[in-house]
Amino acid sequence: MKGKPLNFTCKEKLSHLLSLKKGDELQTIRKAWKEIGALECPDCGCKDIVTPTLKEKPPKYKVGDIVDYGWDLKSKYEWFIYCYNCKKSAPYTYSEIDLKLLSNDGKTFRGVCPVCKELPPALSFNKNLGKIKITEVFKIEMDKEGVSYHRNDESGISFKEYDFIKDFAIRDGFNSKEEMFNCFDKKYDLSTPKEFYVYRGIIT
Numbered sequence: 187m188k189g190k191p192l193n194f195t196c197k198e199k200l201s202h203l204l205s206l207k208k209g210d211e212l213q214t215i216r217k218a219w220k221e222i223g224a225l226e227c228p229d230c231g232c233k234d235i236v237t238p239t240l241k242e243k244p245p246k247y248k249v250g251d252i253v254d255y256g257w258d259l260k261s262k263y264e265w266f267i268y269c270y271n272c273k274k275s276a277p278y279t280y281s282e283i284d285l286k287l288l289s290n291d292g293k294t295f296r297g298v299c300p301v302c303k304e305l306p307p308a309l310s311f312n313k314n315l316g317k318i319k320i321t322e323v324f325k326i327e328m329d330k331e332g333v334s335y336h337r338n339d340e341s342g343i344s345f346k347e348y349d350f351i352k353d354f355a356i357r358d359g360f361n362s363k364e365e366m367f368n369c370f371d372k373k374y375d376l377s378t379p380k381e382f383y384v385y386r387g388i389i390t
């Protein structure tokens with residue numbers, strides 16, 4: 187086992203993550219920088235927050251790494267419920283006696299959804315979702331307009347492509363490229379272009 191687990195918390199992608207099975211591809215996009223905040227203003231020494239600078243960081247995983255992935259791994263809860271009615275998830279906080287609310291294989295939850303209070307089909311799942319073997323790592327640049335990337339093919343030639351964005355968003359588990367851009371803009375502010383690492387792997 188190498189590296190830290192890949193943690194997912196993006197709600198738009200949960201149903202996609204839960205649908206993956208052995209042999210499927212998992213793609214994820216992670217920021218390629220860290221923020222270095224100035225502790226004090228170099229001019230007057232005041233402690234007012236100075237706009238942090240972005241410093242490039244190396245990729246976390248490399249091709250061949252076997253990596254655990256999971257849902258909301260920092261949560262104190264081990265089990266979650268995903269509701270097919272409201273498309274939301276909630277920690278499974280029922281006591282042991284309520285285990286009868288789970289099907290025999292433990293995968294289907296038959297109780298009332300804690301979010302929408304309906305009684306729809308719902309899935310119970312452990313936050314540790316499985317392992318992937320990393321097969322591709324490359325860097326992209328994303329802004330509100332699109333995604334571009336340079337990849338070195340076997341001849342070592344660097345090229346740039348703009349027409350793969352929809353495929354790219356779908357592979358990442360989003361329903362559309364608009365959903366992907368909105369999600370990243372909200373989280374990382376794409377009014378200026380930002381660099382990200384793309385990791386692709388196969389569920390093992």
Ligand SMILES: [Zn+2]
Nearest residue numbers: 269272299302
């Ligand atoms: Zn629900």
